[in-house]
Amino acid sequence: MAEFDVYVTRRIPEAGLEVLRRELGGFSINSLDRALSRAELIENCRGRDGVLCLLTDRFDREVLTAMASRCRVISNCAAGTDNIAVDDAAAMGIAVTNTPGVLTETTADLAWALLLAAARRIGEAERFVRAGRFVGWDPMLMLGTDVHSKTLGIVGAGRIGAAVGRRASGFSMRILYCDERPSAELDAMGAERCGLDDLLARADFVSLHVPLTGKTRRMINRDRIARMKSGAVLVNTSRGQVVDEAALADALRGGHLAAAGLDVYEEEPKIHPALLPLENVVLAPHIGSASRETRERMAVMAADNLAAVLKGRHTLNLVRPAAGAPGAL
Ligand code: DGY
DSSP, rough: OSSEEEEESSSSOOHHHHHHHHHHHHOEEEOOOSSOOOHHHHHHHTOEEEEEETTSBBBBBHHHHHHHOOOOOEEEESSTTTTTTTHHHHHOOOOOOOOOOOHHHHHHHHHHHHHHHHHTTTHHHHHHTTTTTOOSOOOOTTOOOOTTTTTTEOOSSHHHHHHHHHHGGGGGEEEEESSSOOOOHHHHHHHEOOHHHHHHOOOOOOEEEEOOOTTTTOBBBBHHHHSTTTTTTEEEOOOOOBBOOHHHHHHHHTSSSEEESSSSTTBBTTTTTTTTTOOTTOOOOOOOTHHHHHHHHHHHHHHHHHHHHHOOOOOTTTTOOTTTTTTTT
């Protein structure tokens, strides 16, 4: 008989489930190959001691209230926790944990994949070849923009932003970054810290790495897009709601921006209809952390976090302790 009643909202890599078996003696899991509806989430999470969830599960005040009488921890298998009303959870006695660090390099790789693909028109070129339209080398075919020796603007200088900056040295790029706090790692690379508007006006490539908060929602709005350097490329692997997609589509269609590479969307999984017909935007299905190794590490970390809170052990990945718990405000 399992000591704790734990629910996993969707299949995760086996290594994570193994931790739950070993640490907690078992768990219940959503056996459907899809995210749960809101009603299903409430029904399945009610009466549990802990829940291991994904960024597609939205825990707002109403969902949390339904779980609060028993639940002690929600372990998000993601670094971002904008899908959880973290303050409400803490006030209801539910700790929230996440999986930072383990996905840093993999997400930075994807940001670079999008940056290069957008600059060198890889998506468009691939569609062209598959459509049988490649009839021979052409001096004017698919001319993109150089990446090397250009200026990279990093918005949000946390772990992933710094990892994106590290990769830029191989491309001899100048780095600008903007963040409320200086980044020792980026500073050591010779990067220049500046304000957002300054960065947007000077960077050839802008890569977004901010968490979604009240401050960053629609941070890249129509006005800010207009301030971006003409011919610049925008890359977003953070959260879709940081960018005004309609304004971005207008800037891409009108030619103010050369291209964009997007992994995340305002109303995921919906893609703004104005983006879909555009050749100069590379669209990925939120796969920033999607390597086998990283998803396994995230699953193990999420399971470890869940077990640690339930067993009263220390975890470094507490986004917000439950009110009244050690470390709570
Ligand atoms: C996260 O962890 O926040 C990522 O978006 C998942 O890929």
